[in-house]
Amino acid sequence: MSFSTKILVLGATGYLGGSIVTRLLEHPRAANFTIIALVRSEVKAQKLETLGITTVVGSLSDHDKLEGLVAQADVTIGTLVLNDVAEQADADDLPATEAILRGLKRRFEDTGKAPILIHTSGTGVLIDNAKGMFLTDTIYSDTDIAKIEALPPTALHRNVDLAVVAADTAGYAKTYIILPPTVFGLATGKLVDIGVQNPHSIQIPGFIKYTLARGKVGIVGEGKNVWGVVHHDEVVDLFIVLLDAVLSNPETSHGREGFYFADNGEFTHREFVDAVSAALADKGVVELAEPTPFAEEEYKQMPLLGFFGTNARARPDRSRALGWKPTKTAKDMLESIKPEVEALTQKL
Template sequence: MVTKIFLTGATGYIGGSIIQRLLSHPNAKSFEITALVRNPDKAKLLESFGVKPIIGSHSDTDKLEALAAQSNVVFTVADCDDVAAAKAILAGHKKRHAETGEVPILIHTSGTGVISDNAAGKFASDVIYSDLDIPLIESLPPSAPHRPVDILVSEAGKEGYVRTHIILPSTIYGIAKGPLYDKGVSNPHSMQVPALIKASWDRGQGGMVGEGKNIWPCVHIDEIVDLYIVLYDAATANPNTPSGREGFYFGESDHYLMYDLVKTVAKVLVELGRGKSEEPTTFTDEEMQKYFGGSAYLGSNSRCKAERSRAIGWKTTKSVKDMLASIKPETEGLIANGRISDAVISSRDRY
């Protein structure tokens, strides 16, 4: 039996890794993988890996709806704040259910930014969310980052025409590796850590929001992709895998103090002859505007426990130590890829 899988974000950091894992999955021979791609050249490369590319973007809502309607499983790994795209994909799921009676599966990517606060680097919060504590998650305001789409997806799952599962990665670190990255199909770099490195590089000194007293969870790229595959396997094997209202899965392996991260960035910059001191300094208001569009997300707290994720079999072994050890290779990788000179961080690099 063929399993039709549709994925958005194939040329991205997480999406490329998911496709690689699907292509090497034990059931890969039964998969028919389709990916929405904007770049025709990358589409051709994807095709050479056995993936069916469809040229288009999130703005092509008709295509999104049609592709979702044709699929048993959909992975959304692109812009998690695009309400129109989410509605189109859900409409496709509803159409498939109405026409075939099948309840398709949606694995949607959100982020732990949804539980972030306004600490501005001044304090560490003692509020820790669990993906088993649904009432606490549902207490988040609709205006919280990523929340509008999360609500749409969760509500669709409650309606019953699609089984919805929302993965919420935290700070993902590590350079993604594999054939799609070697060929230049997918982006090997994450968002949060490179954003901090780029800004610090440009100012010639490790920088932080406020005093860097805030705390975030982290997870290595390989381990967060493990979660997608563990969840895929669980959802396809067992229709009772928590979904809908209960379908939230945090991706965290450890927590880090922001000061420790920015201190490591400052040290690496000194080692590379770019930084003035191993002691990070606070971003000015002007720098916050220049590098992050005025957003203080790097000063927020986002604390969580991936209890539901681990309950379905997800395992992690990496810690903050691994994250801090990744900063120098990440910086050198950004330099090698010609990205370090682009210090003005785009909105797509904000978490």
Template structure:
């Protein structure tokens, strides 16, 4: 089962459809929209029309699956529990340990810098003690702990993927058909806020640092983890099964400078220099100052499996104009 209509989910599903062994897969995608379900059927994907709040349905579908790739809400603890109940039932029924690839995010690593400073704290996905030191109040943390605890019980092997700032316009048949969203969330949120205020903005002074990863390279990491998990049950999982999706890092001011320049060039911003969002604007557009946090990491486990991302922050910044132009066109 795979959750497919989103930016990450669609990219991963496209990767599965293009997989050399795709003819051996039987994929069921969970979607909320019946029209999208019909379109998915045309490309050989089975579908279940439901939402993450349909807990009994999630459990039922998971109980019929050998592999779950969950790419939807990283903070929906009830949905995660429902999926894990189904996977336990699968194990009890078959005696085989199913695979659960869960999507979290490097938001779990964030601090309260509010854009005023960077940090020397860099998390490594090969350091479980460091990850376990994260507070339960951190974003995604409670669900991540639930997933790891299930692995410890032995009825499922779990792998947690933590994408960072994902960028780029996703491509493939699923996006051409309008089934999946081709654009990211984090960057467009900042661009839309800047468009609304008529000037490129940044939280605080934008001194904070985040990692980034290109969307197709992020999808490749999921495939590499899946292939490794299928071929070798000793592939790090559970407590050792965190996989950061990050290929480079950037300072938020520099990103804001990039989209502020584009907005200015297109007559949508007063200056090519970003200005600080006021406290009221930060609350209005982002629900707080999380975009001013630091989130730094080293993606060591994925690379040990053979993941070789090549895109850099330069590629990220070069992609900004396409996002700005697409958002303006939508408006």
């Protein structure tokens, strides 16, 4: 007799979540999965149902509904953060996280078995205040627990990460936190094809759109700071690699040892700005010129701009040891900017 593993995906129509759902549908063990998605749109829910996905219409603010769904699941995958300030309202929604944790606790009390939570955070938790003026030599490894635990509780995403780890420490859940850096590449697959999934990341299109509105390319400081990078498909690979590991071995590193970075290369802010400038100039929508520093007023209008001037350097030693094998690098990210510009300018 085979038992179905109930997998709840939060953010199932998002950039990462939609692709995770697609991979679950195509998984070798898909026949043993019951995939459940919490979605805001009735129309999208109906489309997902045609793929065999169980849907519930609601949002993260429906705390009782959220708690109840989690209490019915063996695995909860939360994909509501892409490591950027613009999504912080979802990423760092502590009340929603507390509802999820209550659901996990109920599941444990009902079954006697600790349910699984795979939570998405981001390397934004590592940022400094470089303002584009320097490259830091501080690099975090996901195996260096002491260094991660030394991060201040006020750091971006940290309040939620700490609550997630505390649930594992309490013993009523096995928790795992994936921390992507800048994610690039257009999402493809079944959910994109049926029109329910957002195919775009946040950071790169956001900067391109702002540049188009500004009329010329801007830069934070001197652009010397560095960020990590990962291709969309390869961070989704990590979710599946981790899920497979956890389902086959419940003692896969979890809790305070359950941080998994997803970096595969680095780029400077200046390299990124120059690539955006060249791609927009090639389309004839922005004149190719030396980038101009953002004004103080611009940072107030778009807080994400300051984020582009920070350092966040990470080494995915634990992720690689698990069997994750990314191949796309910062060079690929810089080359991906041109098709992003093509896609965005077609909508103008």
